[in-house]
Amino acid sequence: MVEDSAVEVRPVAGYTGAEVVGLDLAKPLSDAEAAAVRAALLRWKVLFFRGQHLDHEAHLAFARRFGTPVAPSRRGSVSPPEFPGIETTADRLELGGRYGMDRAEWLDRRRHTLLRGWHCDHGARIDPPAASILRAESVPAYGGDTCWSNLAAAYAGLSAPLRAFVDGLRAEHRLGVGYQPRPGDDAYVRHLLDHQQASHHPLVRVHPESGERLLFVNGYYVEQILGLSRAESAPLLEMLLEQAVRPEYTVRFRWEPGDVAFWDNRATVHLAPNDTGVADGPRVMHRVMLAGEVPVGVDGRPSDPVTGTAPGRW
Template structure:
């Protein structure tokens, strides 16, 4: 196994392993330690059937239920499908590429998914990159007085924040009842593997800061977002077919880009999320 950190504030490339193989407990621990350290791992050249992908995902945890049945793999519902066809799901020609603004996955759950992994099956010739942001690096760059100011704060996470920059997929009543509406989480989150802290906010789902007035809450959220959105903390991933990529939802924000020719170019990825702890 060869591990090469990206020339970026996060992430590492791994080559020389085949995730369809069986791994020793030592190798599983090693991969998890790299994940906790680099937050995004891209394991190259993985030609995995769905069952191999499911097996490989268990290196990092147990599957977290996919939220939208309509995008699930027909035979393996723990696998979600991200495709160019998301662009026109109702046949009216309107683009609906999912995930095109900064977010972390499913943070309105009491126990949000610890990580999300994608397997690249088909990639367009140009565009369709995925952006990542290290909220750990962003936390570490905060002035001490801001770290102090936010150290005990909690945020309310809802399905769709009134502050969200984009409209989210409407959920069915069943989905609302099954997955719930809102919860609260600490704004400074600790990684269980190494104790590192990060800013745990979600621009599409955080509604407010607990115990503050509307204006005070918006001011803190706006200031923290301005801090997060600095390019110093960002990495843009250009996909290759066979990339198996996992990110840490505790300490990473991500966004898709819909800048590819989705009428003529194919883009297909499998997605699996893994269960996580209650944020602390």
């Protein structure tokens, strides 16, 4: 337990995740409180704040204490137009019927392996967001939990020879990789062609604040390690993905209305729920993302853009 004034940080798992109590996020944070939150985020990678009940303005004000909110040009159809930095997701309102598919087919065509759902937000961009702040407006009685995994712990858990090997590798992160198209005209394929994003990121990136080395892999955007044949790349990537989400490096969070999760998008991957249709009730969430930097590898070399928007443009 770590204390700073009224702020109390309570770890909830061995490597990842802590609950922060003693703060009302609807009120401005003092410099000491903001510093305590930032230190806890760097240490535990994802922070949970229970029962906050923020509105959109307070959500954005909290986010601005830690960076610059981005305003994506494409947001969910139920996102508030007067708050461009807020993305709203409502599973039953959006995922059902999206691109002409029901939710089950949509997920099945995107998730071709058991590890496919794990991802960082917008990892195919040249400058993925530094952090995300998600708050729950309403959730079903059960189901819809979110999991996070610690990429610094995953890297440290590799053997020394393997760490030395992956330090020098890079991988292509591409939007829509592995998607199985529908027969005939496919609306999602047309969306991918119109909004393609791809970057060559280091397989091990260095955290710009903590200096930690992070195993920068995820199942949602990455399918090819550069310089390796597909036959060589596939088993190595599968092994690294399994390493990245070993149970001991993860935390699982049960949402309640008003809860807020704040995670370091550079140092974690997370898994979106696939069980929100089990219980009745909507799952409505609001997200703010903070602008990030171009990843840098162990050798000091930044990521290379392949296609998509320039850094800082959304």
